[in-house]
Amino acid sequence: MKIPFLLSVAAATTVLAGPNCPPLGPVYEKPFNFKTSSAIQAAIANLTATFTAWDQNNSTAIGSNTTSYSIEVFSTSEEDPTIFSWHHTAASLARATNTSGVKEAGPDAVYRLGSLTKVFTVYTWLVQDGDVKWNEPITKYIPELAAAADRAKEDPVANVAWDEVTIGALAGQLSGAIRDYGLMSEVTQEFNQSDAVGLGFPPLEESDPLLPKCGQYPQCNRTEFFNGLLRAYPSFAPFATPAYTNTGYQILAYALEAIKGKSFQAMMEESVLQPLGLDHTYYRDPPVEQGIIPGVQSESGWNYQLGDENPAGNMYSSIADISSLGRAIMRSTLLAPVVTRRWLKPATMSSELLAGVGYPWGVRRVAVPYANGKHVVDAFNKAGSIGYYSSLLVLLPDYDVGFSVLHAGEAIPGNSNFNVADILGAQLVPALEAAAREQAEAKFSGEYVDEGRNTSLRLTTQADRPGLGVENWVSNGTDMMTNAVVMQGGYAPVNPSVRMYPAGLETVAEDGTKRVAFKAVFEDLNLPARTTNMFSTDCGTWVSFTGVVYGTHPLDQFIFHVDADGKVVSIESIALRSVMKKM
Incomplete structure (x- = not known):
């Protein structure tokens, strides 16, 4: 595909990443289904077992x-x-x-x-x-x-x-x-002069202006x-x-x-x-x-x-x-x-x-x-x-x-508060991520179709990668996934990946319906990993957002329409001027 000059120049300031590289922040909507999440319940069971064992152990670590x-x-x-x-x-x-x-x-x-x-x-x-x-x-x-x-x-x-x-x-x-x-840390408040000298410090005169006359007492x-x-x-x-x-x-x-x-x-x-x-x-x-x-x-x-x-x-x-x-x-x-x-x-x-x-x-x-x-x-x-x-x-x-x-x-025991934090974090973070993905799968996954425009896409989640995965994105009968990645990167061929993440933006109407914004990341999965380089990166997608714009609207911006019961009814591609209903 031939890339227009302006888009290829714009691509020089953006980065396509080899792995799936989300923006900083949550990759799904924040979880709330703690009691029904199998991952959260498993984490709670593990924590209960861990601290039960702690309470029965009087070792110096506990x-x-x-x-x-x-x-x-x-x-x-x-x-x-x-x-x-x-x-x-x-x-x-x-x-x-x-x-x-x-x-x-x-x-x-x-x-x-x-x-x-x-x-x-x-x-x-x-x-x-x-x-x-x-x-x-x-x-x-x-x-x-x-x-x-x-x-x-x-x-x-x-x-x-x-x-x-x-x-x-x-x-x-x-x-x-x-x-x-x-x-705290002032030796002269903790020790008398003879003890301080015994620890290797020189004696200080009572008249020395650097000798604190106050601190702990008075x-x-x-x-x-x-x-x-x-x-x-x-x-x-x-x-x-x-x-x-x-x-x-x-x-x-x-x-x-x-x-x-x-x-x-x-x-x-x-x-x-x-x-x-x-x-x-x-x-x-x-x-x-x-x-x-x-x-x-x-x-x-x-x-x-x-x-x-x-x-x-x-x-x-x-x-x-x-x-x-x-x-x-x-x-x-x-x-x-x-x-x-x-x-x-x-x-x-x-x-x-x-x-x-x-x-x-x-x-x-x-x-x-x-x-x-x-x-x-x-x-x-x-x-x-x-x-x-x-x-x-x-x-x-x-x-x-x-x-x-x-x-x-x-x-x-030293560092006891952080020892507990390490135990909690090891169980909680993976479980919270899994709970958020379970929730996103139930809410967002499925087919979305704009029948009058021959435009559609499918959303899924996968346990091995973050965010909502866009599949089979077609606009007016054209493969939009490939076009989006090629236009943003400025070269072809590519192995296209499009994934969507919460933008932290939503509008709530008086009737309780919502418009919730997500931002897509366009990536070429053929690019090599760069995890050991000093300066180059394979996770610099933050410079790529709004890399392709059509009539002022960015191609990577999507709006979910959510009813008053929290059910997703459609997704809007603002650049394509298309609202696709969830089937």
Whole structure:
């Protein structure tokens, strides 16, 4: 086939991929049929067996005798909000006599969160003020930092360039500032001088201005915090690399207080905790009788407060409330959907190939295995630990599903929250993908015909590749599959593949009917795989969308017409001006 000049020039800026390469995001509509999905039910059975065995094993990897924990897998579905839950009460907690807390783990038992608090802090900011100020310098709202901004011009090695640090940089761990001041990681707060010298440190004079006079006991007030922080060397230049900072979240709270003229605690309670009904979540000082308190209460960390650093890691909550939080985030209960979508994106990549950093998320790129295709699911997580507690929240927006993990124990095994996440993810992600495909097969698969135009196509799903497969696509009696791939690629012959994926766009009419957009990917399956090349790729289809346009309408755009009962009645090819009824 001869390719028109303009189309062949356009093809130079697009990429045809050898494998089935979908856009980033869900490859099917998000699943909701959890109770009827055989894949989900099998995953639940496997998880039940796994955690039953855990609870009977007191090895150092689990510590079931001394560690209580709660797990919940949740969805945004109104019908199936809780997919799986599990609670284990350590034998030591059940027989403890030295605490006034609960004696049994359950959905409303309160744990400490540690740095999972940071999700509440960012959420409070977004609900209160949105993200419109995130590219503004923090010096606009913190006078102590504005006064010190010029120091970096004289000596950038010894001073943070605060006028280059934005609000978003603080939320996304890109400020380059020191991790803590006076609290965690400060040796002089943990050891006396003789013990510190015994560990290899030189002695410090009491008059040394770099010796923190506050931190854990007594805690620093705002003046003391900034006086000390501004003496600290930066770790990196702003926006150079992610570097975890608790100080950044303390500063964020100060900035929001300056903008809104209220205490940060009041803003969180008024704009997040109360509207979401999080009755077992506390910024500070929770009722002791609601808490899981392992060991001796005074040694557990239950009572310890972080003072002005509370926004970085002080909070308490239950597994039911954390799940409600996750649902609210993915449902955009308190935010506009576009703000949620911006929030659930990486702020930066990290030095690990499959990991990034968000606001304040850790971002893991989870590969969903397909024999003949590729799919990556971005998981947004935030972990925390403090005293005898650890926590984790994971969101999987591609499925509108997440899970939460809370631990309490005198000797929690290292990385225990992520050990649980690995077990949950290994079962859940393949099962959720399978459930979404089962749902798509039932809803979309079949023949679609526009009899008056001699135009038709057939949709199917296959377990070995992502998305809805287009087969036998004919327009006015012409093989449209081959034409689409040839026109987009600018060459022939090809082994054409056309697959469709949700575009995240829908219109709902007053009568309940919907128009739901899908985007097609045109690929030549003859192209070789390029999985080991440094720069060239076999999965660059994101640059190919709208590669062929007819009368302003893209050939790769399709609209499903769905009735009020959720049944697909037709598919519209907007470029071909054709509506094909489902037979």
